[in-house]
Amino acid sequence: MLGTAPTLMTEIARDRAFILWFDEVGIDDLPLVGGKNASLGEMIGQLASKGVNVPNGFASTAAAYRYFIAQAGLEPKLQRIFADLDVDNLQNLRQIGEQARSLMLNAPFPQELELAIANAYTQLCDRYGSGADGDLLAPIHTDLVECLHHTDVAVRSSATAEDLPDASFAGQQETYLNVHGVKQVLEACHKCFASIFTDRAISYRATRGFDHLNVDLSVGVQKMVRSDLAASGVMFSIDPETGFRNAASICAAYGLGENVVQGAVNPDEFLVFKPTLADGFRPILQKRLGSKAMKMVYDVGGSKLTTNVPVTEADRAKFAISDDEILTLARWAVIIEDHYSAVRGIYTPMDIEWAKDGETGQLYIVQARPETVQSQKSANILRSYRFTSPHQSTIPALTIGSAVGERIGQGSARVIFDVHQIAQFQPGEVLVTNKTDPDWEPIMKKAGAIVTNQGGRTCHAAIIAREMGIPALVGCSDATTAISTGQAVTVSCAEGDIGRVDDGLLPFEVIETQLSQLPPTHTQILMNVGNPDAALGLAAIPCDGVGLARLEFIIANQIKVHPLALLNFDLLADATVKREIAKLTLGYPHKPDFFVDKLAHGIATIAAAFYPRPAIVRMSDFKSNEYANLLGGRQFEPHEENPMIGWRGASRYYDPTYRAAFALECQALKRVREEMGLMNIIPMIPFCRTPAEGRRVLAEMAANGLVQGNGLEVYMMCEVPSNVILAAEFSQIFDGFSIGSNDLTQLTLGLDRDSELVSHIFDERNQAVMAMVKMAIATFRANGKKIGICGQAPSDYPEFARFLVEQGIDSISLNPDSVIKTRLEIARVEASLSEIGGRSA
Missing domain, CATH: 3.50.30.10 (Phosphohistidine domain)
Known part of the structure; x- marks a missing residue:
C-alpha cells in the first residue's frame, strides 16, 4: 500500500488474500484489486484528510479471481473458445462472448471465496449499523447472514488492466446497484466475474492489444450513496472536449449515476475555473440546464434492483445541485488531480464519478480514473x-x-x-x-x-x-x-x-x-473571440490574449432578449413575445437576472480561456435595427433612417431611456471581476464620438460599481474620425485604444458598408484610411497610451499588417483562422525592419 513498508510476510499474505478493504490498498495495488478499487483505496487513505468523502467498502482480489478460474478448471476451456475469435465479425464476437460468460456463470464459486465475501459484507453491514455482533471471521451460514444483514451496496467490476493513463475501459464490465444481503452480493460478484467477457470488453481489449486471459478481475463492494433520493453525475478535472486544463467540467442529473454514465439522460452541465477557485472566488463559468427527463431509483417492492421514473416538470426546470455543491465538487476535482499528478510525477487529469446522498445531504466521490484522451494529445501540434x-x-x-x-x-x-x-x-x-x-x-x-x-x-x-x-x-x-x-x-x-x-x-x-516552430514577435498578437462556446478550444492557439470580445454575440445567441424587455417584462404589449420570453427565462422570477447571468457566464468563459492574459471586452454595439430584432425589442427601439451612424455605442449608455439596460452589462462585468476573480478583463467603449461623451460613460460605469483605476483599465474603440483628430484629448480619459478599421474606413470614406451600391469603394487600404490609422498610432503612442487594432483588415491583407508593424502598433487582434499565418508574416516583417533600422519610433 502506498506510504507503508509492509513486511515480506505481509506482502505475501496480501498477494494471496481473497479480500482487501479499501483502506488497505492504494494506487500501487492496481495488479491486486484493479484500477477502480485501487483508486478508491488511494483516495480513502490519502485524501480523506483533505475533505474528500469516499464511501467505504472492500474488494475481492486478483488472487480470488485466479483461484476461481483455477478451481473450476476454466483456463484451457477459455483458451479454446478464444482461439476462434474475430472481433470484426459481430456474429462471431457475440457467440464467443456468450460462450465465455456462460462458462463463467455455470462454474460455482469455491466455498472459501463465498465465505470470504460473506464475512466481508457482514463486517461492512456492522460498520453501517445494520449487522449483528459476533466473530465475523468464523464460518458463517449464508442463510443466517441473509436474515441479519441488509446494507445496500454497489457491486462494481474493476479489471487489472482498467483505468490506465492511456486506456479507460469505461463501462466495459458490469456494475450492480442497490444490492442487499449476502445472496445478492454473491450473485452480483459472480456476474461481475463473468462480465470480464462482455462483447464490448472483448472487442475493446482486442483493439487495445490486451490478452483476454492475462487480465484479472477484482470486484468492489461499496456502501451505496443514496443518490436515488438526490443527484449524481460525472466530472472531469479538465474540459473533456478541448483539453483546457484550467476548468473542471461537471455533469449532474437526479437519481443514481448510471443514467448519466450511460447517456440515458441529458444532464445539467457546469464549468468551473480552477485558478481563481483556489483563490477563494466563486468562478462558475457556465451553467446549462439539462432536460433530466427521468431518474434511476431503488425498485422498492419490485422485481428489479433499480428502475427509472419520470422527473417532475418543476425539478426538470431547476438545476440538480446548488452553486455551493458545484464549487465543492470542483475543489475536490482539483485535490484529486493534484494528488494523482504528484504520485505519477506527470500531469494527470482525472475522470471522476460523484454522488449526493439524499438522506444526509453529503457529497461523495465514488470513482476516479485518469482521463485518457486529452492527456495523450501532443501539445506541439x-x-x-x-x-x-x-x-x-x-x-x-x-x-x-x-x-x-x-x-x-x-x-x-x-x-x-x-x-x-x-x-x-x-x-x-x-x-x-x-x-x-x-x-x-x-x-x-x-x-x-x-x-x-x-x-x-x-x-x-x-x-x-x-x-x-x-x-x-x-x-x-x-x-x-x-x-x-x-x-x-x-x-x-x-x-x-x-x-x-x-x-x-x-x-x-x-x-x-507545429506550434513549437512558431517564432516570437515584438508586436502583441491578440485574437478576436465572439463565441464563448468556442473560447476554450481557441485558447490553444498561441496568442497574447483577446483583442476583441463582442457582447453582441452573447446577447444575440445566448440571451436573445432585449434588455429593456426584461426590465419591463410586465409591461410588454405583445402576448406572444411575452410567452416566448417567459419560456426562455424559466427559473428567473426577476427577469433581468437572466440577462446578467447569461452575459456574465459568456464574458467569464472568454476571459478564463485566456487568463491571465488580457481579454478586451467591447460593451454592446448593436444598432437600433439590430436591437429591434431581439425578442421584445420592437417595443423599445426607435426607427432610424440610417442606424449605422445613429443611436449606438456610447450614446446609449448614459441616455435616460437606455441607461438601466447598460447597468445590466456593468453588473455582469462586475460579477465576473469581483465574484469570479477574472481581473484580466478590460472593458472597451465603442462608437464614442466626443471626449465629453467618454466622461459621461465612465461616470455611468462608476455609478454601477466599475470604477476606473484600482486595477480596472477602460479602453476605447478608435473608429470615428473625431477619435483620431482628438486623440490627445481622448488619451486623457481612457487607458488604451483599439482601432476599428471597419467603421473607421466607412466614416473616413463617407459610405455605408452595408450598402451594396457603394461596397466596391470600401477598402481599408485606401490612402485616406491608412493616413488616419498612421495618425492615430502616432498620437496615442506620443501620449503614452497603448494602441492596437481589432478590425478585419490585418486578417485579410498581409500588406496591411506589415503597414501596422512599420508604424509601431502595440498589438494586432486577428480572427482565429488568421492568427498563425499573420504571426508568421509579422515575424518576417519585424526581422526585415530590424535589419533596416527598426520600427517607427
Whole structure:
C-alpha cells in the first residue's frame, strides 16, 4: 500500500488474500484489486484528510479471481473458445462472448471465496449499523447472514488492466446497484466475474492489444450513496472536449449515476475555473440546464434492483445541485488531480464519478480514473477542422446537439434503435440512435460519426468516442426522426460546444500546425473571440490574449432578449413575445437576472480561456435595427433612417431611456471581476464620438460599481474620425485604444458598408484610411497610451499588417483562422525592419 513498508510476510499474505478493504490498498495495488478499487483505496487513505468523502467498502482480489478460474478448471476451456475469435465479425464476437460468460456463470464459486465475501459484507453491514455482533471471521451460514444483514451496496467490476493513463475501459464490465444481503452480493460478484467477457470488453481489449486471459478481475463492494433520493453525475478535472486544463467540467442529473454514465439522460452541465477557485472566488463559468427527463431509483417492492421514473416538470426546470455543491465538487476535482499528478510525477487529469446522498445531504466521490484522451494529445501540434465553404448561412441544420470530439465527420447515415441490430452497420457510416453505451463499442470504432438523441458530453459513449477519435453529437432529442437511413450527412463538432448535422457531404479540410516552430514577435498578437462556446478550444492557439470580445454575440445567441424587455417584462404589449420570453427565462422570477447571468457566464468563459492574459471586452454595439430584432425589442427601439451612424455605442449608455439596460452589462462585468476573480478583463467603449461623451460613460460605469483605476483599465474603440483628430484629448480619459478599421474606413470614406451600391469603394487600404490609422498610432503612442487594432483588415491583407508593424502598433487582434499565418508574416516583417533600422519610433 502506498506510504507503508509492509513486511515480506505481509506482502505475501496480501498477494494471496481473497479480500482487501479499501483502506488497505492504494494506487500501487492496481495488479491486486484493479484500477477502480485501487483508486478508491488511494483516495480513502490519502485524501480523506483533505475533505474528500469516499464511501467505504472492500474488494475481492486478483488472487480470488485466479483461484476461481483455477478451481473450476476454466483456463484451457477459455483458451479454446478464444482461439476462434474475430472481433470484426459481430456474429462471431457475440457467440464467443456468450460462450465465455456462460462458462463463467455455470462454474460455482469455491466455498472459501463465498465465505470470504460473506464475512466481508457482514463486517461492512456492522460498520453501517445494520449487522449483528459476533466473530465475523468464523464460518458463517449464508442463510443466517441473509436474515441479519441488509446494507445496500454497489457491486462494481474493476479489471487489472482498467483505468490506465492511456486506456479507460469505461463501462466495459458490469456494475450492480442497490444490492442487499449476502445472496445478492454473491450473485452480483459472480456476474461481475463473468462480465470480464462482455462483447464490448472483448472487442475493446482486442483493439487495445490486451490478452483476454492475462487480465484479472477484482470486484468492489461499496456502501451505496443514496443518490436515488438526490443527484449524481460525472466530472472531469479538465474540459473533456478541448483539453483546457484550467476548468473542471461537471455533469449532474437526479437519481443514481448510471443514467448519466450511460447517456440515458441529458444532464445539467457546469464549468468551473480552477485558478481563481483556489483563490477563494466563486468562478462558475457556465451553467446549462439539462432536460433530466427521468431518474434511476431503488425498485422498492419490485422485481428489479433499480428502475427509472419520470422527473417532475418543476425539478426538470431547476438545476440538480446548488452553486455551493458545484464549487465543492470542483475543489475536490482539483485535490484529486493534484494528488494523482504528484504520485505519477506527470500531469494527470482525472475522470471522476460523484454522488449526493439524499438522506444526509453529503457529497461523495465514488470513482476516479485518469482521463485518457486529452492527456495523450501532443501539445506541439494544433489540429483544426474547417469547412472550405460557408455552410450555415441559409440552410438550417437537420439537428443540433452537444458536440464531442472537435472534428468533422460524414458519411451515409444508419439509424439503429436496438443494439441487437448493430450487425446492419457498415464501416464508415454515421451511426444515428437514441443513445449509445459501451455495448455499441464494436461498431463505434467503425463509424464516420455518431449522433444520438440522448446523453451528455461526459457519458461513457462520449468518452470512448473521444478516445477513438470519432466526432459525436449527443443530446439532439430528434436525431432519429430528423435523419434517415441512407441519407448522406455531415456532422460538425468543430465549431464550439453546439454541433450540427447538415444534409449532404460538405467539403472540409484538416489543418495541422507545429506550434513549437512558431517564432516570437515584438508586436502583441491578440485574437478576436465572439463565441464563448468556442473560447476554450481557441485558447490553444498561441496568442497574447483577446483583442476583441463582442457582447453582441452573447446577447444575440445566448440571451436573445432585449434588455429593456426584461426590465419591463410586465409591461410588454405583445402576448406572444411575452410567452416566448417567459419560456426562455424559466427559473428567473426577476427577469433581468437572466440577462446578467447569461452575459456574465459568456464574458467569464472568454476571459478564463485566456487568463491571465488580457481579454478586451467591447460593451454592446448593436444598432437600433439590430436591437429591434431581439425578442421584445420592437417595443423599445426607435426607427432610424440610417442606424449605422445613429443611436449606438456610447450614446446609449448614459441616455435616460437606455441607461438601466447598460447597468445590466456593468453588473455582469462586475460579477465576473469581483465574484469570479477574472481581473484580466478590460472593458472597451465603442462608437464614442466626443471626449465629453467618454466622461459621461465612465461616470455611468462608476455609478454601477466599475470604477476606473484600482486595477480596472477602460479602453476605447478608435473608429470615428473625431477619435483620431482628438486623440490627445481622448488619451486623457481612457487607458488604451483599439482601432476599428471597419467603421473607421466607412466614416473616413463617407459610405455605408452595408450598402451594396457603394461596397466596391470600401477598402481599408485606401490612402485616406491608412493616413488616419498612421495618425492615430502616432498620437496615442506620443501620449503614452497603448494602441492596437481589432478590425478585419490585418486578417485579410498581409500588406496591411506589415503597414501596422512599420508604424509601431502595440498589438494586432486577428480572427482565429488568421492568427498563425499573420504571426508568421509579422515575424518576417519585424526581422526585415530590424535589419533596416527598426520600427517607427
